[in-house]
Structure formats: C-alpha cells, structure tokens
Amino acid sequence: MGLMYGSGSFTRYLVDGAIPEDYLEEFPKRISRFAFRNIDPSSEQERSFGWVNIMDMFDSRFRGMEFLKEPCIAMSWRVDVRKVPSKALKQACREAEEKIKEAEGLEYIAKGRRQEIRDTMQRELIRRAIPRSRTHDMIWNLRTSMLLFGSTSNSISDEFAQFFSECFGLQLKVIFPYSNAARLLEKEGMDPTLLESLYPSLAEVK
Secondary structure, X not given: OOOOOOOOOOEEEEEXXXXXXXXXXXXXXXXXXXXXXXXXXXXXXXXXXXXXXXXXXXXXXXXXXXXXXXXXXXXXXXXXEXXXXXXXXXXXXXXXXXHHHHHHOOOOOOHHHHHHHHHHHHHHHHHHOOOEEEEEEEEEEOOOOEEEEOOOOHHHHHHHHHHHHHHXXXXXXXXXXXXXXXXXXXXXXXXXXXXXXXXXXXXXOO
C-alpha cells in the first residue's frame, strides 16, 4: 500500500530505542543484509520478504543512500508469496494416483502412500507457481522517532514489526490516539493524566 502517492491506510509506530551515532555507516549494512531476495524457482520456498526501493519495487540493491530522505528513512517492505491452488493440487494428486494404480494393478492406495503422493505433487507444483508480490511503504522520521507503515492488517503489521526489530535492533510500539495525546501533553509540559477525566460526549449531533 503506497504512502508516496495519493491517500492510503497506515499504522503509526513509535520507534523505541537509541539510534546509533554512526547510523549513516551502520544502517546501509543492515538494510543491505535484509534487502529483498527473489524466491529461487527451483526451491520449495513459499515466501520471501525484505526491503526494496520505495520508488521501485524491483530495486533492492541499495548501492547508494537512496533510502535516506532527510530527516527520514523511506523504503518499501516487499512480500512475495507463492501458493498452489487447492483444486490444482487435488487434481494433480488424483491423476498421479490413477497412474500408480494402473501401473501397479492396485484397486486402492494406502493412506500413508497417498500422503507421500500429495507431498510430492505439492513440491512439484510450488516450483511452477508464480509469486504474488505486495509492497508496504515505510517512512521513519529519525528526529521524532515516528514511523508510518502502509498496512492496517494485524498479521502483516506484527510480522513487519518483528522484521524491523531484527534488522535495526529497535522495537516498534503502536501509537493509539490516547497514547499519542498523552505524548503531546508531555511534550507541552502538561500532565497526561488529564486524559483520564475525559468521557465520550452524549450530545446529539445536529
């Protein structure tokens, strides 16, 4: 989901932890290490994810400092997934079983062997599957420690937070409206407990 063009949904985080003083030297190494890698077509790998250029999802080389947009770091998190449709797998298994029964003169195939056939067909078909690609933009303000991530899906956001932590060694904390208001009050030197006296208005909107 894009943040660079038009409107989009996003999750807001606060990056918890100190940025290293040598981040201009350290971050390029980390980003390169966690850059996106294509799925090996000859493998049984089903998923791959990593950083790509926010302006070009097919560019994960990061040869320069193109991710640095002072005072922000802007990249996209690309996720490739390849799956075997259940109907295609079922059909392939049925055809394979029929060939075996005909070749060996069998009327039935034992459950254990049927599972072996299924596993074999799964491996064969996954190698032929075309990955589906999605990107989620990320903009991280290094001065304010605020980070925007282009997804509101809980599962995607949780996976991204784990990936971000492994890459940068920093934790992400989701910012809710209440916590954001408390943070702003603290910034202005006011007591954030003032929020505890607030209640939803029951006034009828006309």
